[in-house]
Amino acid sequence: MADAGSRRASRSPSMAQVAQRAGVSHQTVSRVLNDASLVKEETRLRVLAAIEELGYRRNFAARILATNRSRRIGMVTAHLALHGPSMIALGVQEAGYEAGYDVSLVGLSEFSAELLDNAVDRLSDQAVEAIVVAVAHREAAELTRALHLSVPIVTVQGVAAGTPLSASIDQEAGAALAVGHLLDLGHRHVAHLAGPADWVEAEQRRAGWRRAHEERGLLPGPELAGDWSPASGHRAGLLVAGDPQVTAVFAGNDSMALGLLNALHERGRRVPDDVSVVGFDDVPEAAYFWPSLTTVSQDFAELGRRALSVALGAVRGEDETVLDPIRPTLTVRRSTAAPRG
Amino acid sequence: MADAGSRRASRSPSMAQVAQRAGVSHQTVSRVLNDASLVKEETRLRVLAAIEELGYRRNFAARILATNRSRRIGMVTAHLALHGPSMIALGVQEAGYEAGYDVSLVGLSEFSAELLDNAVDRLSDQAVEAIVVAVAHREAAELTRALHLSVPIVTVQGVAAGTPLSASIDQEAGAALAVGHLLDLGHRHVAHLAGPADWVEAEQRRAGWRRAHEERGLLPGPELAGDWSPASGHRAGLLVAGDPQVTAVFAGNDSMALGLLNALHERGRRVPDDVSVVGFDDVPEAAYFWPSLTTVSQDFAELGRRALSVALGAVRGEDETVLDPIRPTLTVRRSTAAPRG
DNA sequence: GTGCGGAATGTTAGCGCTCACACTCGTGGC
DNA sequence: GCCACGAGTGTGAGCGCTAACATTCCGCAC
Numbered sequence: 088m089a090d091a092g093s094r095r096a097s098r099s100p101s102m103a104q105v106a107q108r109a110g111v112s113h114q115t116v117s118r119v120l121n122d123a124s125l126v127k128e129e130t131r132l133r134v135l136a137a138i139e140e141l142g143y144r145r146n147f148a149a150r151i152l153a154t155n156r157s158r159r160i161g162m163v164t165a166h167l168a169l170h171g172p173s174m175i176a177l178g179v180q181e182a183g184y185e186a187g188y189d190v191s192l193v194g195l196s197e198f199s200a201e202l203l204d205n206a207v208d209r210l211s212d213q214a215v216e217a218i219v220v221a222v223a224h225r226e227a228a229e230l231t232r233a234l235h236l237s238v239p240i241v242t243v244q245g246v247a248a249g250t251p252l253s254a255s256i257d258q259e260a261g262a263a264l265a266v267g268h269l270l271d272l273g274h275r276h277v278a279h280l281a282g283p284a285d286w287v288e289a290e291q292r293r294a295g296w297r298r299a300h301e302e303r304g305l306l307p308g309p310e311l312a313g314d315w316s317p318a319s320g321h322r323a324g325l326l327v328a329g330d331p332q333v334t335a336v337f338a339g340n341d342s343m344a345l346g347l348l349n350a351l352h353e354r355g356r357r358v359p360d361d362v363s364v365v366g367f368d369d370v371p372e373a374a375y376f377w378p379s380l381t382t383v384s385q386d387f388a389e390l391g392r393r394a395l396s397v398a399l400g401a402v403r404g405e406d407e408t409v410l411d412p413i414r415p416t417l418t419v420r421r422s423t424a425a426p427r428g
Numbered sequence: 429m430a431d432a433g434s435r436r437a438s439r440s441p442s443m444a445q446v447a448q449r450a451g452v453s454h455q456t457v458s459r460v461l462n463d464a465s466l467v468k469e470e471t472r473l474r475v476l477a478a479i480e481e482l483g484y485r486r487n488f489a490a491r492i493l494a495t496n497r498s499r500r501i502g503m504v505t506a507h508l509a510l511h512g513p514s515m516i517a518l519g520v521q522e523a524g525y526e527a528g529y530d531v532s533l534v535g536l537s538e539f540s541a542e543l544l545d546n547a548v549d550r551l552s553d554q555a556v557e558a559i560v561v562a563v564a565h566r567e568a569a570e571l572t573r574a575l576h577l578s579v580p581i582v583t584v585q586g587v588a589a590g591t592p593l594s595a596s597i598d599q600e601a602g603a604a605l606a607v608g609h610l611l612d613l614g615h616r617h618v619a620h621l622a623g624p625a626d627w628v629e630a631e632q633r634r635a636g637w638r639r640a641h642e643e644r645g646l647l648p649g650p651e652l653a654g655d656w657s658p659a660s661g662h663r664a665g666l667l668v669a670g671d672p673q674v675t676a677v678f679a680g681n682d683s684m685a686l687g688l689l690n691a692l693h694e695r696g697r698r699v700p701d702d703v704s705v706v707g708f709d710d711v712p713e714a715a716y717f718w719p720s721l722t723t724v725s726q727d728f729a730e731l732g733r734r735a736l737s738v739a740l741g742a743v744r745g746e747d748e749t750v751l752d753p754i755r756p757t758l759t760v761r762r763s764t765a766a767p768r769g
Numbered sequence: 770g771t772g773c774g775g776a777a778t779g780t781t782a783g784c785g786c787t788c789a790c791a792c793t794c795g796t797g798g799c
Numbered sequence: 800g801c802c803a804c805g806a807g808t809g810t811g812a813g814c815g816c817t818a819a820c821a822t823t824c825c826g827c828a829c
Contacts, residue, residue, distance in 0.1 A: 098496060099578070101785055112809045117787065127807065147553055148498070149785035151489035152814050155439060167518060168712075173509040177535050189554060192533045194518050212488055213530060237440070317716035342713060349716045371509075372683060375658035375690045377718045442815055453779045458817065468777060490815035493784050771829090779822065784815105792809070799801090 100141040109137035120145060151214070159189045160398055161210030163203065164221040167194035170370045171387050175221050175243060178391020186399055191215060198224050207234060217398040219243055221391075225285045239401035243394040245287040248412040252401060254393035258288050261383040261415035262295025263302075265365045266337050268381070268417055270299060272425045274335040274363065276308035280323045280347060282339035283314045292339050292367060308332075313339060317346035324350025327362065334362060334426040341366040341373050341382055348376060348422070359424035369418055378421035385415040441482040450478035461486060492555070500530045501739055502551030504544065505562040508535035511711045512728050516562050516584060519732020527740055532556060539565050544572075552577060558739040560584055562732075566626045580742035584735040586628040589753040593742060595734035599629050602724040602756030603636025604643075606706045607678050609722070609758055611640060613766045615676040615704065617649035621664045621688060623680035624655045633680050633708060649673075654680060658687035665691025668703065675703060675767040682707035682714050682723055689717060689763070700765035710759055719762035726756040 106113040111130060118126050119134045126134075137143075151157050162179050164172045176192055183190040191213055193206040203222065210218055216238055220231050223244035231240055242253045269277045279296045282289030293310070300307040311326060313319035320343030327333050328351055338344035344366035348358060356362055358378055366373060366382035373380040393410055400407060447454040452471060459467050460475045467475075478484070492498050503520050505513045517533055524531040532554055534547040544563065551559055557579055561572050564585035572581055583594045610618045620637045623630030634651075641648040652667060654660035661684030668674050669692055679685035685707035689699060697703055699719055707714060710725035734751055741748060 098784085103785075113786080114788095114810080115808060118808085121787085125807070130807080144553060146493070146785050147555060148489045148492035149814090150787075152487070152493055152816085153785080153787040155814075157489070167508075168511060168514040170509060173514055173535075177508060177537055180535055181537065184550070189532065189550065191530065192535075194514075194521055194533075196518055196522065209525070209530065212485060214488060317713055321716060345713055346716045349718055349720070352718050372658055372686055372713065375662060375687045377690055377693050379690070439814085444815075454816080455780080455818095456778060459778085462817085466777070471777080487815050490784090491817075493786085494815080494817040496784075773826105773828085775825095777822100777824075779820105781820085782818090784817090786814085788812090788814105790810085790812105792807105794805100794807080796804085796806105798803085 099146075100143045101146070102143070105134065105137045105141055105143050108141060109134045157214040157216055158187060159191055159213060159215045160395065161191045161193070161207075161213065161215035161218040162221065163193045163195065163206040163210065163218065165195040165198045165224075165227075167192075170368060171244075171385075172221055174387035175391040175394070178388035178393075179219055179221075179395045180391075181388075182392040182395040186395070188216075188395075188399070195222070198222060198227065200226065200230055203227060203230055207236070211236060211238070216402045217241065219391075219394045219398055221394070223286050223288055225287050228287065239398060241394050241398045241401070243390060247287070247291075249409055251407060251409070252397060254390055254397055254410065255412045256385045256387075256390055257412040257414055258291035259295035259298065260412075261367065261385065261417075262292040262337065263299040264295075264415065264417045265367065265381075265383050266296045266299035267302075268419065269335045269337065269363055269365060269423060270303055270305065272335075272363070272423065274426050276300060276305055277335045277337050278308035278311065278327060278333045280311045280313045280320060280336055280338040280343050282343075284312075286315075289339055296337055308335070313343045315340055315342060317342045317349070319343060320346025320348075321350045323347055325354065327351065328354035328356045335423070336362060336364050338364060338366050341368045341370045341376075341380060344373075344380055344382070344422075345376055348378075348380075352377075359422055360427060363423040363426075365423055373418075374420060376422070381420045381423040382418055383415045384418050386413055389413060440487075441484045442487070443484070446475065446478045446482055446484045449482060450475045498555040498557055499528060500532055500554060500556045501736065502532045502534070502548075502554065502556035502559040503562065504534045504536065504547040504551065504559065506536040506539045506565075506568075508533075511709060512585075512726075513562055515728035516732040516735070519729035519734075520560055520562075520736045521732075522729070523733040523736040527736070529557075529736075529740070536563070539563060539568065541567065541571055544568060548575060548577070552579070557743045558582065560732075560735045560739055562735070564627050564629055566628050569628065580739060582735050582739045582742070584731060588628070588632075590750055592748060592750070593738060595731055595738055595751065596753045597726045597728075597731055598753040598755055599632035600636035600639065601753075602708065602726065602758075603633040603678065604640040605636075605756065605758045606708065606722075606724050607637045607640035608643075609760065610676045610678065610704055610706060610764060611644055611646065613676075613704070613764065615767050617641060617646055618676045618678050619649035619652065619668060619674045621652045621654045621661060621677055621679040621684050623684075625653075627656075630680055637678055649676070654684045656681055656683060658683045658690070660684060661687025662691045664688055666695065668692065669695035669697045676764070677703060677705050679705060679707050682709045682711045682717075682721060685714075685721055685723070685763075686717055689719075689721075693718075700763055701768060704764040704767075706764055714759075715761060717763070722761045722764040723759055724756045725759050727754055730754055 228245040311323040324347040369384035562584045569586040652664040665688040707723035714721040
């Protein structure tokens with residue numbers, strides 16, 4: 088119970104107080120905390136004891152002020168509730184802590200240029216040493232690059248592989264994997280339920296879908312427009328159900344695949360007997376869709392870790408080593424089979 | 429391009445530089461930034477111009493050091509990837525920003541006493557003014573209370589309504605709502621697929637399930653043990669499918685309901701014709717399960733906002749007004765119907 | 770014209786830390 | 800016996816800000 092009336096919380100013990108108690112100078116305490124090497128073992132223990140007794144914690148604001156380094160990385164993401172972004176955030180945090188950095192996470196409730204600006208602004212106020220932006224809209228990537236802040240910005244979604252200061256997953260390869268699986272089962276062509284046109288990921292997955300056909304000398308099936316939501320998957324599903332030509336669909340993500348399955352059931356089309364469906368992301372629920380969903384798994388946490396390591400490299404002013412994009416893998420379940428007949 | 433060789437990033441413009449440029453004292457600049465009231469309009473504009481020209485940003489570390497207030501709230505959560513926690517985090521952040529606070533979010537990759545301790549420690553190092561803990565394990569709530577840090581800790585899951593320094597959703601009422609719906613449709617009793625015993629939420633939902641039966645003078649149906657995962661829902665579903673007595677199941681969350689549906693389909697039991705199913709949470713996908721899931725909706729973002737407001741109240745040393753828990757609502761979809769016959 | 774009072778602005782002293790340097794020992798070489 | 804040296808420690812300044820107090824300015828009453 089701190090004295091409730093006081094305007095300012097009472098100050099906690101300072102380095103000077105620890106020093107006095109241990110009978111040394113404040114600088115020696117500082118040395119114990121930073122590079123113990125130069126302090127005699129006996130003194131070190133005495134200081135440590137004093138720290139313990141006083142419950143001392145180093146004042147981070149004073150430290151930042153004196154060193155001009157915040158040891159803080161900012162991260163902004165939209166759609167924190169989605170599987171991908173939240174896993175990325177986790178990866179960034181973990182890797183950050185390992186490297187002695189704190190991570191300030193700002194979640195956008197929705198995407199808009201203004202909110203993004205705002206978030207970056209706020210992070211700048213906190214003097215972050217680098218910012219990781221995990222917002223997949225194409226516009227976001229462009230906005231981000233236009234900012235030219237004084238700190239490095241690492242983009243982690245919505246960018247082409249090989250872009251400087253970025254980390255990525257090879258979406259195209261993943262899509263090709265999924266579509267290839269369908270074609271190799273004997274489907275003549277595969278329809279694609281695409282994500283929104285302004286997402287780079289959607290474009291990349293679409294490219295993989297086309298490529299898989301081309302590599303086999305086949306013509307791609309019809310393309311449907313979606314927006315990642317199950318509702319859009321459902322709408323597309325109604326269309327698919329009406330066209331007996333379509334025997335296989337590659338959905339741009341698992342949520343749309345879910346809506347698609349729902350519509351197919353509604354119309355009495357059997358999966359995979361009448362129509363095969365494959366998704367993308369491998370959300371934890373995908374294995375329990377009806378039927379369980381064949382989909383593409385990506386290691387988002389690893390993506391986050393890489394993003395952080397790129398950011399730290401930039402902070403240290405190192406030459407950037409461009410990492411190969413992460414390769415997704417295909418998880419085959421019950422929603423895909425060879426076409427009938 | 430900062431000079432790559434320098435050990436420390438070059439300092440950004442200081443208040444003193446702004447002052448010089450505007451031809452005033454640094455204190456006047458400070459006044460413009462804080463309580464503009466006492467500064468002549470003309471001077472104010474001159475200072476603002478100087479700030480603009482120099483691209484000045486107030487150094488937050490110096491400010492914190494001088495005021496002894498960090499304007500930062502810490503939040504720790506496990507299962508950031510789940511719908512509930514991520515929405516809560518969003519609510520806390522939004523409300524925090526509105527109140528001029530930054531929020532430091534620490535996501536635990538899994539729950540353990542050690543990791544929780546660690547996270548709280550890290551936040552303490554950042555001198556947060558309060559901590560919001562959104563970790564639902566019963567153990568977490570206990571650990572949290574045992575910490576007695578120097579800052580207020582607000583618990584936001586895993587606590588009974590009315591607990592001091594907490595915000596909550598009335599889980600029991602939500603469960604009673606869901607089960608009541610089933611009973612009022614004419615089901616003799618409802619089976620319950622419960623969450624893990626060490627989650628307070630699981631216990632509360634279970635209590636609501638029992639209460640709904642008692643209020644109607646009915647005996648509750650069988651109780652099954654789950655762990656929130658779709659896999660556990662699937663296991664339970666196989667059991668349910670084998671018992672024709674069970675005509676309705678209340679699942680502790682939507683994920684388990686999904687697994688349950690999956691098992692029911694697998695065994696050829698029709699939903700809702702043979703078995704009605706209701707979930708809890710109303711995740712965005714629930715409307716597209718097959719069949720679409722009747723479930724209980726909770727306003728997690730609001731929960732987060734309340735938690736923050738409780739935290740700020742405590743920081744200001746106000747007497748705590750205990751808020752009524754948030755009332756969930758029932759969303760009826762296709763997975764529930766009257767029993768056959 | 771003198772003085773008074775509030776509005777506007779300036780001055781000074783820290784906040785708790787790190788950095789650069791200064792100092793004090795004891796030890797060893799000559 | 801003196802100096803050089805390095806290990807171990809201390810001293811002082813200063814990071815950029817706010818808080819408290821000091822000062823100046825100006826218009827107005829007398």
